[in-house]
Amino acid sequence: MxxxxxxxxxxxxxxARLGVSEAELDTFVGQLDVILDSVAxxxxxxxxxxxxxxxxxxxxxxFRSDEIxxxxxQQEALSGAPAAEDGRFCVPRILGEEQ
Amino acid sequence: xxxxxxxxxxxxxxxxAGELSSVEVTRSHLERIAKVxxxxxxxxxxxxxxxxATAEKVDADIAAGRPPVSPLAGVPLGLKDVLxxxxxxTTCGSRTLEGWVPPYDATVTRKLREADVVVLGKTxxxxxxxxxxxxxxxxxxxxxxxxxxxxxxxxxxGSAAALAAFQAPVTVGTDTGGSVRQPGALTGTVGVKPTYxxxxxxxxxxxxxxLDQAGPCxxxxxxxxxxHEVIGGHDPMDSTSLNAPVPSVVExxxxxxxxxxxxxxxxxxxxxxxxxxxxxxxxxxxxxxxxLRELGAEVVEVSCPNFEYALSAYYLIAPSECSxxxxxxxxxxxxxxxxxxxxxxxxxxxxxxxxxxxxAEVKRRIIIGTYALSAGYYDAYYGSAQKVRSLVxxxxxxxxxxxxxxxSPTAPTTAFRVGERVDDPMSMYRxxxxxxxxNLAGTAAMSVPSGLSDEDGLPVGLQIMAPxxxxxxxxxxxxxxxxxxxxxxGGALVDRIPxx
Numbered sequence: 001m002x003x004x005x006x007x008x009x010x011x012x013x014x015x016a017r018l019g020v021s022e023a024e025l026d027t028f029v030g031q032l033d034v035i036l037d038s039v040a041x042x043x044x045x046x047x048x049x050x051x052x053x054x055x056x057x058x059x060x061x062x063f064r065s066d067e068i069x070x071x072x073x074q075q076e077a078l079s080g081a082p083a084a085e086d087g088r089f090c091v092p093r094i095l096g097e098e099q
Numbered sequence: 100x101x102x103x104x105x106x107x108x109x110x111x112x113x114x115x116a117g118e119l120s121s122v123e124v125t126r127s128h129l130e131r132i133a134k135v136x137x138x139x140x141x142x143x144x145x146x147x148x149x150x151x152a153t154a155e156k157v158d159a160d161i162a163a164g165r166p167p168v169s170p171l172a173g174v175p176l177g178l179k180d181v182l183x184x185x186x187x188x189t190t191c192g193s194r195t196l197e198g199w200v201p202p203y204d205a206t207v208t209r210k211l212r213e214a215d216v217v218v219l220g221k222t223x224x225x226x227x228x229x230x231x232x233x234x235x236x237x238x239x240x241x242x243x244x245x246x247x248x249x250x251x252x253x254x255x256x257g258s259a260a261a262l263a264a265f266q267a268p269v270t271v272g273t274d275t276g277g278s279v280r281q282p283g284a285l286t287g288t289v290g291v292k293p294t295y296x297x298x299x300x301x302x303x304x305x306x307x308x309x310l311d312q313a314g315p316c317x318x319x320x321x322x323x324x325x326x327h328e329v330i331g332g333h334d335p336m337d338s339t340s341l342n343a344p345v346p347s348v349v350e351x352x353x354x355x356x357x358x359x360x361x362x363x364x365x366x367x368x369x370x371x372x373x374x375x376x377x378x379x380x381x382x383x384x385x386x387x388x389x390x391l392r393e394l395g396a397e398v399v400e401v402s403c404p405n406f407e408y409a410l411s412a413y414y415l416i417a418p419s420e421c422s423x424x425x426x427x428x429x430x431x432x433x434x435x436x437x438x439x440x441x442x443x444x445x446x447x448x449x450x451x452x453x454x455x456x457x458x459a460e461v462k463r464r465i466i467i468g469t470y471a472l473s474a475g476y477y478d479a480y481y482g483s484a485q486k487v488r489s490l491v492x493x494x495x496x497x498x499x500x501x502x503x504x505x506x507s508p509t510a511p512t513t514a515f516r517v518g519e520r521v522d523d524p525m526s527m528y529r530x531x532x533x534x535x536x537x538n539l540a541g542t543a544a545m546s547v548p549s550g551l552s553d554e555d556g557l558p559v560g561l562q563i564m565a566p567x568x569x570x571x572x573x574x575x576x577x578x579x580x581x582x583x584x585x586x587x588x589g590g591a592l593v594d595r596i597p598x599x
């Protein structure tokens with residue numbers, strides 16, 4: 001049974017803001033089908049009475065005291081920026097022409 | 100004697116006694132890297148200047164009669180390129196981070212610096228630690244020193260290969276589903292995944308936050324223990340770091356090397372063996388179990404029926420967390436940005452940059468994770484996987500009521516050929532069959548060499564698992580086993596690695 005179509009795959013990639021080439025789509029669609037078919041096995045034992053587990057550490061509400069600590073300087077924070085201007089990150093336009 | 104063939108413990112003893120110079124030891128390792136790394140590709144970056152500066156400081160301290168600041172002061176080390184290093188490039192094996200120089204140190208890095216450990220450089224890895232062969236590195240695969248046509252395992256393949264190629268006596272790796280232990284097995288070295296929360300994740304570039312754990316890699320169990328104590332411990336900068344006492348693993352390793360395991364209960368996991376496992380791996384494992392019995396351990400078989408579902412659960416949970424974690428690589432604040440020519444908006448720049456920056460395996464996992472977390476599929480996939488995680492943890496809890504440690508082969512096969520599994524993701528994933536349950540439960544495990552597989556002459560690993568915060572148990576058993584195996588074989592396994 002096919003779990004995932006080529007169109008669905010392209011849609012998921014779009015949701016993840018992940019460009020994929022036509023060739024990659026061709027390769028991935030078969031591979032992801034095999035993977036999803038295999039991992040669907042988890043459904044066999046996941047009964048309603050089993051609590052889900054998100055984490056092994058079992059820690060809740062880990063707080064720190066509200067004290068001033070050294071952090072990155074503005075220059076350090078911007079040191080890896082693809083583009084910066086006036087001490088700020090410079091990003092491509094977010095709104096379209098009509099907005 | 101060539102310093103590159105000696106253990107970290109021996110080097111430290113020599114340096115601290117003033118018999119060896121850390122600078123000379125460091126130079127020997129840097130020369131070794133220069134000589135063999137064109138063939139092995141274990142290092143992505145070598146920090147000659149920084150390494151020698153630390154070594155000089157240690158030599159000056161010793162000459163002035165000041166005590167060494169840690170048991171590993173002056174000893175060279177390789178650091179997996181997924182841990183941030185201030186002023187030194189950190190790529191995570193990805194094009195996305197090519198040339199990125201982090202503005203801060205990971206806690207592991209800080210602890211190494213404070214301990215005067217000589218950081219030689221950054222080791223190669225599968226991109227963002229996703230993979231089991233180091234073939235997913237954007238900077239070319241790492242080769243296995245036992246046979247350079249084969250992979251060293253992954254994702255910490257660079258850290259493991261560097262040990263087997265005598266480029267460093269100790270390295271740091273990270274283990275999300277077996278990424279320290281499986282390369283240890285495939286290269287005949289020791290690899291440890293500490294209890295989740297035992298080593299800080301601050302500055303460890305996140306792949307799957309609930310599973311990622313940094314750990315020591317070495318050629319002996321004692322060396323791994325020495326490094327474990329340098330990098331481990333509670334860290335307020337990581338909210339999942341455990342603030343709980345951990346018994347000394349160095350003492351446990353020393354105790355174990357006395358060779359007496361009487362009173363120790365060892366459980367062989369029924370489900371981790373049999374069909375699908377290479378016969379030579381199973382024979383090496385059976386012989387290792389015999390050795391444990393000869394050392395006085397009480398060996399019983401233990402069933403963990405839900406381990407059968409662990410691989411499936413992992414390959415849903417890890418991609419889900421990955422799809423969320425890797426959203427940070429959005430081409431806005433750091434990392435690769437392409438197509439920002441004024442005609443494209445932020446959305447398109449993001450998509451195109453991620454397309455150019457990520458390799459195939461990372462893309463596959465982001466898509467799977469996005470799928471497993473999407474409305475309509477969440478319960479069937481991610482939700483069910485989380486339930487399996489509970490079941491696997493229950494199996495461990497029940498098993499550890501009967502025994503002190505569990506054992507299995509570390510990986511179902513020995514090292515495979517470069518290229519053999521790249522087009523078949525499921526066959527690659529199945530290599531993590533034995534290591535994944537431990538990550539899901541957040542418990543501890545290590546791989547110790549158990550010899551060579553009789554059909555192909557390649558190394559096999561024995562996996563020793565222990566309950567959370569009882570890492571000392573596996574070090575004790577591992578050290579006892581290592582001593583007995585080496586004695587029976589007439590030397591350490593690494594002595595049999597072919598000349599490079």
